[in-house]
Amino acid sequence: MNTEYAIELENVSYSDGPLKIIKNVSGSFRKGKITSLVGPSGAGKTTLFRLCNGLISPTHGTISIYSKNIQEYEPTKLRRNVGLALQNATMLQGTVYKNLQLPRSLAGETLTEDEAADLLTKVSLDKDLLKRNVGDLSGGQRQKVSIARTLVNQPEILLLDEITSSLDRVSTNDIENLIEKINKENGVTIIWITHNLNQATQIGDDTWVMMNGELIESGPSSLLKNPENEKVKQFAKGDFI
Amino acid sequence: MSFLTLSLALVFVLIPLILTKTLNLGLGKDTIIATIRSIIQLLAVGYILTFVFESENLIYIFLMVVLMITAATHNARKKGASIQGITWKLVLTFIIIEIVTQGILIGFKITPAEAQYIIPISGMLIGNSMVLSILFLNRFTAEIEARKEETELILSLGGTPKQAIHHSLITSIKASMIPTIESQKTIGLVQLPGMMSGQIIAGADPVQAVQFQLLILFLLLTTAAVTSIILGFLSYPTLFNSRMQLVKWPDKNNDPA
Structure with missing residues (x-):
């Protein structure tokens, strides 16, 4: 185990009943870097995130966060430190402020309106949205609020699941800039799932390619332009413009 | 009331039977089964209660309460089948209900420690508790399914299981209690409670019947x-x-x- 890595996986498998979703995955995510996680639907990418956030545990193998077995962390502390923003951006009914307050209230603390407004500014949203009902937000605004809410816990590792998949070009650019900003300014390790291979090449330092529950290839983000693995070549073919 | 008089009351079973046949409702068989079952069950209970009241033996009272709890658990557990160990949770709930209520009633000498009081009151309370359990379990299992994403969101942000389930739990507790509270608001206006009506018909003083009914309502x-x-x-x-x-x-x- 090496402290150079934020997350390390050793022969990790996860099954849901008879269904094998993650198959013997070994690899690591570098600390302080942005890693793009790509692969077709059903590759097990979201399940991998749920494993790293501790929402589920591996059936076999070991996951380590900063060289410490994930099982040794107190679950609530682990989840605050390994932030997860999912594609569906689930919101509690009520205002944006109520949703931003959620992580703090779970820890028995309060998030002031000023702090909440700063968070909105950080994710390129107008602070006037604070009082708006989440039901009235656009898809892009919802995703940004979801990221802002995850940032309330000031995680050292951030897992972002297809957060730009349903966004327009402008919102996508905003999110891409935000990811780079959070990574550079706060040194947060970011792993994000994207279907856009151009995006993965441009934004990420590293890339993981998963297919059918297996880690097929990993390395610098440029690997997608010249992959070694035949399956990855096939996958990348036609996806690059 | 003699058995001959009671048999005349079967006219009230004939009316729905004729209606269901005329309108082709297909409920004739169920109506007959329900009638036969109610006659057998209630007569059996009547004879058993007579025996228990006359024997004045605490063991029989205990066995009657055990029987009520067993039947109530058997009925309610189906609704919470997805919750691990629901049978014992229900048994424990009914036991606590019985101990708390009878403890207060007998401890404060509100009712005498006699089979004539303990058994009917236990029946009403355990029966009500069973209905409440079914209402609660129905709503709770539905809430958990419906709010699974919200529950996982709270967990993923560092919340505890209690925090994650809080909303579903409170909503289900409230929803199961509402019918009891609402029915008490209109009691006496829309309908006279069965027990009170029974006492009045049997010749009891209406005010005393009301006092006893109020006690039951509060319980x-x-x-x-x-x-x-x-x-x-x-x-x-x-x-x-x-x-x-x-x-x-x-x-x-x-x-x-």
Whole structure:
């Protein structure tokens, strides 16, 4: 185990009943870097995130966060430190402020309106949205609020699941800039799932390619332009413009 | 009332039978089964109660209460089949209800410690607690399914299982208590409670019948609150494992116990 890595996986498998979703995955995510996680639907990418956030545990193998077995962390502390923003951006009914307050209230603390407004500014949203009902937000605004809410816990590792998949070009650019900003300014390790291979090449330092529950290839983000693995070549073919 | 007079009351069974036949409702068989079952069950209970009241033996009172709890548990457990160990949670809830209510009634000498009082009151309270349990379990299992994403969101942000399930739990407790509270608001205006009507028909003083009915109503309020809360707080921890993960529910057809 090496402290150079934020997350390390050793022969990790996860099954849901008879269904094998993650198959013997070994690899690591570098600390302080942005890693793009790509692969077709059903590759097990979201399940991998749920494993790293501790929402589920591996059936076999070991996951380590900063060289410490994930099982040794107190679950609530682990989840605050390994932030997860999912594609569906689930919101509690009520205002944006109520949703931003959620992580703090779970820890028995309060998030002031000023702090909440700063968070909105950080994710390129107008602070006037604070009082708006989440039901009235656009898809892009919802995703940004979801990221802002995850940032309330000031995680050292951030897992972002297809957060730009349903966004327009402008919102996508905003999110891409935000990811780079959070990574550079706060040194947060970011792993994000994207279907856009151009995006993965441009934004990420590293890339993981998963297919059918297996880690097929990993390395610098440029690997997608010249992959070694035949399956990855096939996958990348036609996806690059 | 003699058995001959009672047999004349079967006219009131004939009316729905004729109607169901005329309108082709297809409920004739069920009506006949329900009538026969109610006659056998109630007559059997009548003879058993006569025996228990006359024997004045505490063992028989205890056995009657055990029988009520067993029947209530058997009925309610189907609704919470997906909750691990629901059978014992229900048994514990009914036992607590029985001990708390009878403890107060007998302890404060509100009612005498006699079979004539303990058995009918226990029947009403355990019966009400059973209905409350079914209402609660129905709503709670539906809430958990409907709010699974919200529950996982709270867990993923560092919330505890109790925080993650809080909304579903409170909503289910409230929903199961509402019918009891609402029915008490209109009691005496829309309908006279069965027990009070029975006492009046039997020749009791109406004011005394009302006093006794009020006692039962207040007991039912306690039962409603205690049942939902105990069952809720016993049930929610089984939805999570030691790593604070939402566990997959077993197949509803499997034995939950």
